[in-house]
Amino acid sequence: AQTIHQWPVAEIKAVGSPLSLGCTIKGKSSPNLYWYWQATGGTLQQLFYSITVGQVESVVQLNLSASRPKDDQFILSTEKLLLSHSGFYLCAWSLGTGTYEQYFGPGTRLTVL
Amino acid sequence: GEKVEQHESTLSVREGDSAVINCTYTDTASSYFPWYKQEAGKGLHFVIDIRSNVDRKQSQRLIVLLDKKAKRFSLHITATQPEDSAIYFCAASAGGGYKVVFGSGTRLLVSP
Numbered sequence: 719a720q721t722i723h724q725w726p727v728a729e730i731k732a733v734g735s736p737l738s739l740g741c742t743i744k745g746k747s748s749p750n751l752y753w754y755w756q757a758t759g760g761t762l763q764q765l766f767y768s769i770t771v772g773q774v775e776s777v778v779q780l781n782l783s784a785s786r787p788k789d790d791q792f793i794l795s796t797e798k799l800l801l802s803h804s805g806f807y808l809c810a811w812s813l814g815t816g817t818y819e820q821y822f823g824p825g826t827r828l829t830v831l
Numbered sequence: 832g833e834k835v836e837q838h839e840s841t842l843s844v845r846e847g848d849s850a851v852i853n854c855t856y857t858d859t860a861s862s863y864f865p866w867y868k869q870e871a872g873k874g875l876h877f878v879i880d881i882r883s884n885v886d887r888k889q890s891q892r893l894i895v896l897l898d899k900k901a902k903r904f905s906l907h908i909t910a911t912q913p914e915d916s917a918i919y920f921c922a923a924s925a926g927g928g929y930k931v932v933f934g935s936g937t938r939l940l941v942s943p
Binding site: 750752760761762763764767769775777808810812818819820821822823824825 | 863865867873874875876877880920924927928929930931932933934935936
């Protein structure tokens with residue numbers, strides 16, 4: 719069975735500090751990977767997606783970057799956090815072809831002070 | 832770019848009644864329309880989806896309707912149960928399902 723793990727579960731950071739959030743998928747090879755951001759009580763905004771290792775497509779510019787260093791790992795980062803980065807970050811995966819259904823991780827709650 | 836509008840921000844029904852959530856989209860190229868459910872403080876769970884080659888899909892108590900002319904799709908939950916209470920998100924995607932645009936969510940409350 720496939721499992722998706724996000725770390726950390728929650729983070730409190732200062733404005734201007736760096737950030738790194740991680741996502742790992744086990745039990746599925748070559749998944750498509752996605753990062754989403756959800757403002758408190760708000761809708762989801764897709765940030766990035768990746769179809770293969772080393773390739774990441776940006777969907778919206780929010781002073782964030784993403785990387786896929788391994789087939790099963792997706793990293794979201796920034797060198798300088800803004801207050802507007804606060805929210806809930808969700809990682810998801812989908813099968814490579816045929817079906818588009820996405821499977822979401824438990825999320826990381828980020829508070830920027 | 833694509834915009835998805837979810838018309839009901841909150842919806843309250845009694846257990847056993849039906850609930851209907853409506854969404855509209857703008858991009859005629861969109862061909863995949865999933866629905867997700869989110870319980871408080873948790874990630875999203877896939878509920879049901881529909882592709883543009885059909886106009887109706889049913890999975891147990893869930894029915895999705897798609898009207899491509901009106902660029903409108905809807906989720907019908909029949910015989911609602913208290914455990915159906917959650918936030919439901921509609922979404923739309925064109926070409927391969929990689930880029931997905933979500934609606935703003937509908938909080939569904941099912942009271943016993």
